[in-house]
Amino acid sequence: MHELSIATAIVEQAGEIARADGAGDVSSVTVRVGELAGVVPDALHFAFEVARDGTALAAARLVVERVPAQAWCGECAEEFALxxxxxxxxxxxxxPSRELRSGRELEITGVEAVPVPP
Incomplete structure (x- = not known):
């Protein structure tokens, strides 16, 4: 289950982003996952719950935005779902199309954290 290594990387990066912003615990992390990224969103949710344990993301929720796979046909200027x-x-x-427009994304797009009190 490679989703566990992906979830661990998400937890680490989101924690670094929160620390760099001077924030405390992370309340949510939003990721974009492309249809062709080879990641099963349900497995990623499960792995995230395991990976976040004992970290600044212990109570954080994972928000997965699914990105459909789209290709572009240069011959007739048509974008279509794969x-x-x-x-x-x-x-x-x-x-045949030679250009993939979307669907391979795997990126953190948002980290919400609780500000550290002064």
């Missing part, structure tokens, strides 16, 4: 399993064939002109 689906699962991915099908890189333009539904409009019936030609």
């Amino acid at each position: 689906g699962m399993p991915p099908f890189f064939w333009c539904p409009r002109c019936d030609r």
Whole structure:
């Protein structure tokens, strides 16, 4: 289950971001996960609960924003959903696409933390 190593990295990076901002405990972390990233959101949620234990994120919630896989057809200027399993064939002109526009994302987009009292 590689989601555990991903969740551990999210916990570490979110903790670093909170410390750099002078904040205390983290209340939530938002991540964008692309449809083709190879990450199962439910498994990531479970792994995050394990990885956050005993850290500044112990009570934090994980918010996963799913990003659909989209391709671009340069032949007819059409953006289209790839689906699962991915099908890189333009539904409009019936030609293969060579450009993936979205779907491989795996990034932290937000960290909410509790300010440290003065």
